[in-house]
Amino acid sequence: MEIHRFEEILAQHPLFASFDTATIALFAGCARHEHFRAGERIYSEGTPADRFFIVTHGDVALEVATPEREPIITETVHAGELFGWSWLIAPFKHSNDAVALNEVRAISLDGACLRTKCEANPALGYTMFQHWVPHLVTRLRSLRLQVLDLYGVKA
Amino acid sequence: MAAPLPTPDPMLPRRYRVTRAKGEIAGTATVELAPIDGAPMTFSPGQFNMLYAFGVGEIPVSISGDPARPGQLTHTTRDVGLVSKAIVGLKEGDMLGIRGPFGSAWPIEAAAGRHALFIAGGLGLAPLRPAIYHVLNNRADYAGLTLVYGARSPDELLYAEEISTWKSRLDTEVEVTVDHARPGWTGRVGVVTTALPHALAGTDPATIEAFICGPEIMMRFTLQALEAAGVSSDHCWVSMERNMKCALGFCGHCQFGGDFICKDGPVFRHDTVAARLGLKEL
Amino acid sequence: MTRAPLHLPDPTLLLAALLAEGIRVIGPAPVQGAIAYEPLDRPEDLPKGLSDSQSPGHYRLAETAPGRWFDYVVGPQSWKKWLFPARQKLWSAERTADGFELGQPDEPWPRTAFFGVRPCEIAAMEIQDRVFDNGSFTDPGYARRRAGTLIVSVNCARAAETCFCASTATGPRAEAGYDLALTELATGTGLLLEIGSDEGARIAATLALAPATPAQIAEAKATSAATARAQTRAMPEAIAGTLKANPEHPQWEDVAARCLGCANCTLACPTCFCTDVEDVTDLSGDHAERWRSWDSCFSIDFTYVHGGAVRRSGKSRYRQWMTHKLSAWHDQFGSSGCTGCGRCIAWCPVGIDIVAEAHALSAPDPSLPAPAPHEEA
Numbered sequence: 001m002e003i004h005r006f007e008e009i010l011a012q013h014p015l016f017a018s019f020d021t022a023t024i025a026l027f028a029g030c031a032r033h034e035h036f037r038a039g040e041r042i043y044s045e046g047t048p049a050d051r052f053f054i055v056t057h058g059d060v061a062l063e064v065a066t067p068e069r070e071p072i073i074t075e076t077v078h079a080g081e082l083f084g085w086s087w088l089i090a091p092f093k094h095s096n097d098a099v100a101l102n103e104v105r106a107i108s109l110d111g112a113c114l115r116t117k118c119e120a121n122p123a124l125g126y127t128m129f130q131h132w133v134p135h136l137v138t139r140l141r142s143l144r145l146q147v148l149d150l151y152g153v154k155a
Numbered sequence: 156m157a158a159p160l161p162t163p164d165p166m167l168p169r170r171y172r173v174t175r176a177k178g179e180i181a182g183t184a185t186v187e188l189a190p191i192d193g194a195p196m197t198f199s200p201g202q203f204n205m206l207y208a209f210g211v212g213e214i215p216v217s218i219s220g221d222p223a224r225p226g227q228l229t230h231t232t233r234d235v236g237l238v239s240k241a242i243v244g245l246k247e248g249d250m251l252g253i254r255g256p257f258g259s260a261w262p263i264e265a266a267a268g269r270h271a272l273f274i275a276g277g278l279g280l281a282p283l284r285p286a287i288y289h290v291l292n293n294r295a296d297y298a299g300l301t302l303v304y305g306a307r308s309p310d311e312l313l314y315a316e317e318i319s320t321w322k323s324r325l326d327t328e329v330e331v332t333v334d335h336a337r338p339g340w341t342g343r344v345g346v347v348t349t350a351l352p353h354a355l356a357g358t359d360p361a362t363i364e365a366f367i368c369g370p371e372i373m374m375r376f377t378l379q380a381l382e383a384a385g386v387s388s389d390h391c392w393v394s395m396e397r398n399m400k401c402a403l404g405f406c407g408h409c410q411f412g413g414d415f416i417c418k419d420g421p422v423f424r425h426d427t428v429a430a431r432l433g434l435k436e437l
Numbered sequence: 438m439t440r441a442p443l444h445l446p447d448p449t450l451l452l453a454a455l456l457a458e459g460i461r462v463i464g465p466a467p468v469q470g471a472i473a474y475e476p477l478d479r480p481e482d483l484p485k486g487l488s489d490s491q492s493p494g495h496y497r498l499a500e501t502a503p504g505r506w507f508d509y510v511v512g513p514q515s516w517k518k519w520l521f522p523a524r525q526k527l528w529s530a531e532r533t534a535d536g537f538e539l540g541q542p543d544e545p546w547p548r549t550a551f552f553g554v555r556p557c558e559i560a561a562m563e564i565q566d567r568v569f570d571n572g573s574f575t576d577p578g579y580a581r582r583r584a585g586t587l588i589v590s591v592n593c594a595r596a597a598e599t600c601f602c603a604s605t606a607t608g609p610r611a612e613a614g615y616d617l618a619l620t621e622l623a624t625g626t627g628l629l630l631e632i633g634s635d636e637g638a639r640i641a642a643t644l645a646l647a648p649a650t651p652a653q654i655a656e657a658k659a660t661s662a663a664t665a666r667a668q669t670r671a672m673p674e675a676i677a678g679t680l681k682a683n684p685e686h687p688q689w690e691d692v693a694a695r696c697l698g699c700a701n702c703t704l705a706c707p708t709c710f711c712t713d714v715e716d717v718t719d720l721s722g723d724h725a726e727r728w729r730s731w732d733s734c735f736s737i738d739f740t741y742v743h744g745g746a747v748r749r750s751g752k753s754r755y756r757q758w759m760t761h762k763l764s765a766w767h768d769q770f771g772s773s774g775c776t777g778c779g780r781c782i783a784w785c786p787v788g789i790d791i792v793a794e795a796h797a798l799s800a801p802d803p804s805l806p807a808p809a810p811h812e813e814a
Contacts, residue, residue: 059341059343061338061344062344063338069337070337070338070339071337071338072335072336072337073335073336073337073338073340073344074335074344075344075345075349076342076343076344076345078343078353080353099338101341102341141376142345142346142348142349145346145348145372145373145376146334146335146345146346148372149307149334150276150277150307150334150369150370150372150373151276151277151278151305151306151307151311151334151369151370151373152307153182153233153235
């Protein structure tokens with residue numbers, strides 16, 4: 001019953017929509033529900049990145065801590081969006097902090113489990129990359145634009 | 156929307172008096188002006204004026220007030236140079252020379268019946284505000300109204316209170332996003348393009364008329380995102396900026412290929428400038 | 438009044454008639470070794486016997502044409518220095534108790550005749566007419582000066598090596614745009630005087646000249662034709678489209694490597710119209726003025742916007758100048774901005790030749806793949 005709902009949610013998500021039913025079922029097998037209270041830390045920089053998240057409700061801030069003052073929010077993630085891609089790339093550790101800005105509901109997928117399945121089935125692994133890379137590139141382009149500090153007064 | 160004819164010698168300013176001066180975000184101020192003599196200036200959304208600070212010089216500044224209230228000529232300026240610094244420092248009762256209005260307008264009346272999408276970056280909200288006012292004043296004429304506004308940080312959101320008012324209207328969709336924030340900011344963090352998919356969710360891209368104003372890079376990336384979202388480039392409008400000395404097509408500085416930004420622009424339909432936007436140092 | 442061509446034995450007769458009417462006459466005068474356009478106060482001020490030699494980066498004026506009135510062609514200046522002064526006060530402002538007051542200077546423009554305007558220079562004035570009355574705005578000072586000026590033109594009986602007006606259809610004979618037009622006939626046999634306006638006819642009538650003979654009329658025509666044939670340079674006909682299609686042609690880098698960015702070409706060009714404005718105040722700060730002066734798209738600050746200049750490279754600035762002149766001008770004003778006068782060639786300190794550049798840019802871009810050859814069946 002629970003698994004069946006995961007399959008429905010994943011099948012509707014743009015990142016997973018084009019996978020066949022069997023593969024989605026495989027993903028659903030790695031999925032679980034998550035719930036975070038406002039202000040709760042979802043993960044911290046440097047900790048093992050064994051899961052990634054699809055927000056179904058609420059907003060998440062991705063932050064970088066600074067020693068001398070409050071952390072900098074580099075990006076916020078909202079319902080329907082994904083975060084936590086460090087599970088894909090060795091050494092599989094988070095590179096920032098994720099904090100729930102309000103009541104957050106999400107589905108998390110077990111990245112370690114997916115990695116194992118991809119190792120065993122390179123065709124699945126390749127398809128995974130085909131779907132993940134555009135997502136990462138969109139994020140990269142946005143961040144590139146962000147570092148340009150477009151609206152600042154120019155020296 | 157033909158521009159009204161300016162004074163007989165188009166190089167000679169008219170004198171205006173500051174009726175209200177209001178600080179905005181850091182280094183930025185809005186002034187409201189009334190002519191010393193003669194009728195108030197009527198203008199179309201997207202047009203600009205040449206503002207002359209006595210003894211300092213003249214710069215182009217977009218008109219940021221309500222076109223339905225010409226008696227309250229409004230300009231928002233940021234102090235990035237000598238003249239803009241003088242204008243930002245104006246107080247009630249001070250005098251300013253003005254030539255204008257100049258340039259092409261956002262074709263906002265022609266967009267009646269469509270979903271008006273405004274995408275602003277930084278101070279780019281100021282030239283869009285007259286068009287936003289027009290849609291708000293005539294909301295029933297439009298299928299929808301969406302504002303996507305990107306700024307540097309929560310402290311640098313222009314017209315923040317007014318945006319909150321717009322956001323509270325049930326017939327207006329407002330997405331605000333900032334490039335950087337500290338904890339305490341509960342809104343979006345991310346460049347303006349990241350807010351587009353959510354802002355456009357549920358809207359048929361074929362019904363959208365997009366009006367975009369901000370730094371040129373921001374506009375280029377936004378146009379790519381709009382194209383990816385299925386908004387046709389002949390329904391996207393941008394406002395261009397170049398060096399300007401006369402605003403009449405005489406001084407030659409603002410040329411952008413075959414167009415003078417000052418009189419053929421500043422507002423252009425994207426497909427008419429798309430190729431030129433890709434050329435470096437044009 | 439008759440418009441039939443007349444025979445003018447000596448151009449100083451016409452100059453004298455104009456001066457006698459109290460008209461200010463501005464005409465050719467040798468200044469610092471070059472032909473300039475200056476007020477001619479007496480009929481005998483009109484130079485005689487001069488000719489020039491011009492080539493890329495080269496101009497010399499010498500007394501090598503005994504008995505000839507107009508054997509030199511255009512010098513570094515053009516009439517734009519009169520109609521569109523290099524530096525002009527637009528207005529002044531005085532501080533008052535509650536702000537400032539604005540005033541505009543009186544710009545007296547006595548009734549004026551330009552004497553010795555070449556066909557390419559008529560074309561240049563007509564081009565600038567469209568710049569300063571662009572359909573949206575009119576420069577009232579320019580319009581007043583232009584309207585208050587008679588044009589006495591001279592069809593060229595000789596072309597300099599740098600001339601290419603035949604290829605731009607702006608000379609060497611003017612068909613319109615003048616009040617009176619002169620064509621110098623064989624040395625010592627006077628000039629053909631053609632009438633282009635009622636005012637021209639009125640002035641010509643005061644001279645009581647004999648009608649030109651059919652032979653004189655034919656000779657003038659033949660002279661113009663020979664001058665056209667003598668031209669060695671020709672602007673490619675399709676240059677407007679070629680430049681628009683080739684913003685990244687490698688020739689731009691090539692010419693930029695030679696160009697000094699000195700702006701001589703834009704100053705010498707009779708149609709270049711770009712200006713800068715300058716706001717000045719006196720020491721008290723109570724008196725302010727706004728001045729307009731010629732500017733050049735070759736200066737880096739020309740495109741300065743908050744943060745920096747748009748055209749930072751010499752390549753982009755040369756491309757702007759030439760593409761504007763020969764291509765974008767059509768979009769803006771319905772004609773080319775080039776009159777084939779050759780000034781930019783002669784007065785370029787490194788001898789860059791706009792015609793040679795236009796031909797180089799018309800060659801296929803070697804960095805692009807060549808069109809596929811037709812397959813033989």
